[in-house]
Amino acid sequence: MREKAATWFAAMRGPDAEIMRKDFEAWLAQDPLHREAYSRIAEIFSLGKGLTAPVSQRQPAVDAKGFGRIRQLLIAMSLVVVPLAGGAWMLDRLGLPFDASGAMRTKPAPLTALRAEFATRLGQISRIRLADGSVLTLDTNSKIDIVFDRTARHLRLRSGRARFDVAHESRPFVVSAGMGQVTAHGTVFDVALQPDGRVAVRLLRGVIDVALPGGTSGMLTRKAVIERLSAGQQVVMAETILTGARTLASPIDVNWPTGKLDCDRAPLATVARAANRYGDVQIELADPAIGNLRVSGTIRIDEPRKLADRLALLFDLRVDRSHPSRLVLRSRAPEELDVKSASPSQQDRTS
The missing domain is CATH 2.60.120.1440 (Jelly Rolls)
Structure with missing residues (x-):
């Protein structure tokens, strides 16, 4: 994964970056670990930029011919530079008269x-x-x-x-x-x-x-x-x-990093608002009274379409998909089910 991340990092700094951007973004989206590995390579590159080199040794911007060389350098840096920088900082904090290579130094080494x-x-x-x-x-x-x-x-x-x-x-x-x-x-x-x-x-x-x-x-x-x-x-x-x-007594979004809400009789309107932050399709309520229905349990909010279907099943509602950017929750049979006077079993459900 480190090699792949380094390959993409070098590619996105090269002349064909825009041509490859779609494939690059697809690779990032495949797995959260891809993005974490890529971010780590980016951090290492930032550390490397902070290391001052003589003018004669500085390299021009990445070109197509330098792609492989930069990729190999990034992989090597991912194994060496970070521990080296951490070691230099620790030596400096201890006040020892050595740099990271073991050579004597006359003044504290700056932290990159x-x-x-x-x-x-x-x-x-x-x-x-x-x-x-x-x-x-x-x-x-x-x-x-x-x-x-x-x-x-x-x-x-x-x-x-x-x-x-x-x-x-x-x-x-x-x-x-x-x-x-x-x-x-x-x-x-x-x-x-x-x-x-x-x-x-x-x-x-x-x-x-x-x-x-x-x-x-x-x-x-x-x-x-x-x-x-x-x-x-x-x-x-x-x-x-x-x-x-x-x-705060028991905030429902304390576990938001996992894409979940922990609901304890949370209003359906609150659940819908939380889910709408994550999707290009918005969950809407045809009747404000639907928003007063109470939900308990653990709810995933990062998949609005699935959430709308589950809420509809839970409260005997239907999902109106007639608009491409909206999922409207409606009462299945308004003449038979008045949400405002629904039975307790309909007003409070556990998912």
Whole structure:
């Protein structure tokens, strides 16, 4: 898989990238491990770009003849460069007078900077292991920028939602979104940019600090606001306002990285809204009262068509597919079944 990922990485930096893009994207979609392997190669390439070489040794942009050479170099780097960089950093942290090759050095060796960008398409959930050992999970239609340097690990969520399982180390792990930022050292938390511009931060494990910076606007001076969260708590940032931490009893989307909802009498309307974030086909409700039906159990939300069929079967509804981009849930026989006065067994179902 490493060789295949290196082959694709070299190809997509070559002159025939656009011609091969369709096949490349199909390969990525075949298996989440393909994307993870490709991302790892991209990280390694970024590390390599940070290694300064004499001008006479620098190579021109990749051409067709250099394809094989670049591919082989990437494979070799995937086996050597990352451990070497980690070893150099560790030697530096220990204050030992040696570089990674074992030679004496007169001053601390700089930690190679890492810059990367990851994005997911509609319906995709991607799990990425970062160079420091942290694990990043990007939700559907999301984008994030990453910059690691010697003193800190910086990430900026540009759109969508992400989960961060942070590896513990001395450098702070800082996630920026909107006007605020989250600081963690070793923990698990979600950050979501909502459609209305608000930023929701939810902590699953550990402790984090959520902060809005101070500033001056006209004649008014705004103090910085910091809120410390404990496991199970959530805050929301809306421009210059940071809500107080509140505890969420049992959020249905805590397992969103697996493409599932954990429903405990969740309104059908809530389930439909969650599913609609993942598909080009939207689930709609013909009657608002249908949205009040309650669903319990584990529901997959990354396959809207299957979900619509299962909900229809569960509540004796029918799926109207007359529109290519909508799946409308309707009562099967309105004159016989009034959803508003349905029996308890119809109002509350377990999937």
